[in-house]
Every structure is written in structure tokens, then in C-alpha cells.
Amino acid sequence: MRPRVAVIDDWQRVARASADWTALEARAEVLFLHDAFADEDAAAAALASFDIVMSMRERTPFPASLIARLPRLRMLSVTGARNRSVDVAALAARGIVVTRTEAGEDGSATAELALALMLAAARHVAAGDAAIRAGGFQAGILPGFTLRGRTLGLIGLGRLGTMMAGYGRALGMTLLAWSPNLTAARADAAGATLVPKDALLSASDVVSLHMVLAPGTVGLLGARELGLMRPGAILVNTSRGALVEETALLAALAAGRIVAALDVYDREPLPADHPLRRLPGTVLTPHLGYCVQENYAVFHRQAIENVLAFLDGAPIRPLAA
Known part of the structure; x- marks a missing residue:
């Protein structure tokens, strides 16, 4: 029996056109799933009959609870160099192979979207x-x-933050920067001045987030921090929704204190009845940061290579725990 492969998270319906699937379709039954799963039950029901799942970034999480409900799963392909929504240990305990791809382009796509939102x-x-x-x-x-x-x-002020700094300089803006480990020398190299976080929030007309989501950065901006921002200031978030406490953000927007230009949300896709869809003072895009032709071409081509290598018994590009 030929293995069954599910290509999930194809929300923009671009997977088939992004790469040549001929070699894989000659060896496996490949199905493209375009709609987001409503919850874990829906994901388990849809994926239970597949041997291989090819996912896109962190759109569908794979916690241990879901992995336990996929009895036929032998391989999970993720795109990008890391994926914090996948329980790699739970997959390894089941002997399931997990592979990754390269990151795609250099981050310009997300940085450029941050500029566009600003x-x-x-x-x-x-x-x-x-x-x-x-x-x-x-x-x-x-x-x-x-x-x-x-x-x-x-x-x-990592790779993407430094790109955004370059755009700000080109526009004639004054640049301030902060992160927990940022040094004055690194800030100066990007044309920015290192200041404490509170000082940055109170002095900036635009605040742009370029932090990795980790236990120490969840809720980085809460009610107190948002309260320090200037009236009418713009908050740009193309990183992760959970960097900002959603309840505090909604309150600040409802009060008309700040403007939010957002590409990322606590829950994605954003629920149809979510208050962000109704509040004024927002510019909203549906997590388009990395969604460019250049990235999709790398993601899908290398994911196909990974699956073919697995079928040959010689997996490549393992995802590190």
C-alpha cells in the first residue's frame, strides 16, 4: 500500500504551485488540506489515516496529546529551522522522524511587512x-x-530588528532600541540608541516588536507597558501575538490610546467574532510576514526532498529538539 501524505496548513492554496510534486506523487498518495483545524479533535480526525504529515511553520501545533492520537504517523515535516509548537520529545518517543527545512529568504519578507504596517x-x-x-x-x-x-x-535588534532600523534611518527617524541582552555597541552599529524598555515606550511614536517568543517574553508588553506609550503611538507586531497581553491591548485600543498594526495573534486564524476585527485604530494582516513566493519555494521543495529521503530510508535535515 502506498503511504498517505497530508500537506496541511495550505491556507493560501499555494503549495502545489510552489514546487514540483511529481516525484513524490509517483510514490505516495498526496492530499492537500487547505482549511485550518478548528481544534485538536478536528486535527486528530483529519490526520489519523496519514503516514506522513507536511506542515507549514507553526500553523498547526503538534503537542503530545495530538501525537498520541495519530496511530499511523511515521514522519512529520516542518518548515523553517525551528518550531516551538512541536513536541519533538513526544515524537521521538514514538520513533516518528521529524525534519525541517532552511529558513527561506533572509527575513526581509517579515521586516518589509513591518515597514508596510508602520x-x-x-x-x-x-x-x-x-x-x-x-x-x-x-x-x-x-x-x-x-x-x-x-x-x-x-x-x-536581531536580524529583523536591524533591517527595520535601516528602514527607519532611510525615513529620517530617530532610533531607540532595547532587548534584555542588547549592548550599546550593537545598538550603535544599527544606528540606534540603547535605552531602558520603559524609556523606549514613553519616547517612541512607533514601537516595533522583533523578539522571539519564549517563556521569558510571553506578555512582554502588558497594561503597564502599553500605558507608557504616547497617545496615538503605533504598535507594530510581526513577531508573535503572545508577546503582548491581549486583554491589555484590547483595552488600550478600545480607549483609543494607541494604534495597533498587527500581523500576528494569540490564536490563528483569528476567530471570526474576535473583538480586534471590530475595534478602530487597527491595521490587520493575516500573518503574512513570511508568506512570499521565495519562502514557499524553499519550504515546499526541501520538504518534498525530506519526504523522499525518508521513503528511501535515509532521512535528512532532522529537527533538533
Whole structure:
């Protein structure tokens, strides 16, 4: 019997066009699943009959509880160099092979989206687009503000934060930066000034998050931190939703204190009845940071290579625990 392969998380329906599936389809039954699973029960029901699952980034988590409900699973392919939503130890205990791919492009896709969100929020691009489509024009659209001469605060100055710093310099913005291990020399090399987190929040017109989600960064910005931000300041988050306490963010938006330009959320896809969909002062994109042709081409091509190598009995690109 040919192995059954599930290509899941294909929310944009781009997987088939992103790579050549001919070699894999000659050796396995390959099914493309486009819709997000409503919950773990739905994921278990949909995947129980598959030998191999090919996932996309962290869209579908694989905790031990789900892994235990997939009796036929022999291999899980994840994309990117790391995946914090996969219980690698639980998979290893079952003898299930887990592989990864390279990261794709250099992070420019996410950094560029952060720039786009900042510009869209500063100039009310989403509101203007909605007005035009509704038959209106300028009525009801508040004036925006120029970014030149304003202050951009970068929380996290790694690869993506440094790219965002370059965009800020090009726009003529003053740059502030903070992260737990950031040094003044590293900040200076990016054209930024290292300041304490509270000082960054209170002095910035735009705060852009570029931190990895980890136990120590969950809820990095809560009610106290958001309360330090300037009235009307923009919060850009293209990293992870859980970096910001959702209840505090919703309260700040409901009060009209800040503007939020978001690509990431605590739960994805964002539920249809989520209050963020109704609150003013937001620019929202559906986690598009890494969703570019260049990344998908690498992800799917290498994932196919990984599955073929597994079928040959010589797995490649193991995911580290």
C-alpha cells in the first residue's frame, strides 16, 4: 500500500504551485488540506489515516496529546529551522522522524511587512481603501502624520530588528532600541540608541516588536507597558501575538490610546467574532510576514526532498529538539 501524505496548513492554496510534486506523487498518495483545524479533535480526525504529515511553520501545533492520537504517523515535516509548537520529545518517543527545512529568504519578507504596517498605520491606508470601496472619499478619514523626524522604538535588534532600523534611518527617524541582552555597541552599529524598555515606550511614536517568543517574553508588553506609550503611538507586531497581553491591548485600543498594526495573534486564524476585527485604530494582516513566493519555494521543495529521503530510508535535515 502506498503511504498517505497530508500537506496541511495550505491556507493560501499555494503549495502545489510552489514546487514540483511529481516525484513524490509517483510514490505516495498526496492530499492537500487547505482549511485550518478548528481544534485538536478536528486535527486528530483529519490526520489519523496519514503516514506522513507536511506542515507549514507553526500553523498547526503538534503537542503530545495530538501525537498520541495519530496511530499511523511515521514522519512529520516542518518548515523553517525551528518550531516551538512541536513536541519533538513526544515524537521521538514514538520513533516518528521529524525534519525541517532552511529558513527561506533572509527575513526581509517579515521586516518589509513591518515597514508596510508602520506606513499604513501612520497614513490610515486601510481606512482610505475602505472608504473608496464604499463609495466615499476623504470624509471620515483622520489626517495621518509623517514619519520623518519621529522616533522609532525597536524592541529586539536581531536580524529583523536591524533591517527595520535601516528602514527607519532611510525615513529620517530617530532610533531607540532595547532587548534584555542588547549592548550599546550593537545598538550603535544599527544606528540606534540603547535605552531602558520603559524609556523606549514613553519616547517612541512607533514601537516595533522583533523578539522571539519564549517563556521569558510571553506578555512582554502588558497594561503597564502599553500605558507608557504616547497617545496615538503605533504598535507594530510581526513577531508573535503572545508577546503582548491581549486583554491589555484590547483595552488600550478600545480607549483609543494607541494604534495597533498587527500581523500576528494569540490564536490563528483569528476567530471570526474576535473583538480586534471590530475595534478602530487597527491595521490587520493575516500573518503574512513570511508568506512570499521565495519562502514557499524553499519550504515546499526541501520538504518534498525530506519526504523522499525518508521513503528511501535515509532521512535528512532532522529537527533538533
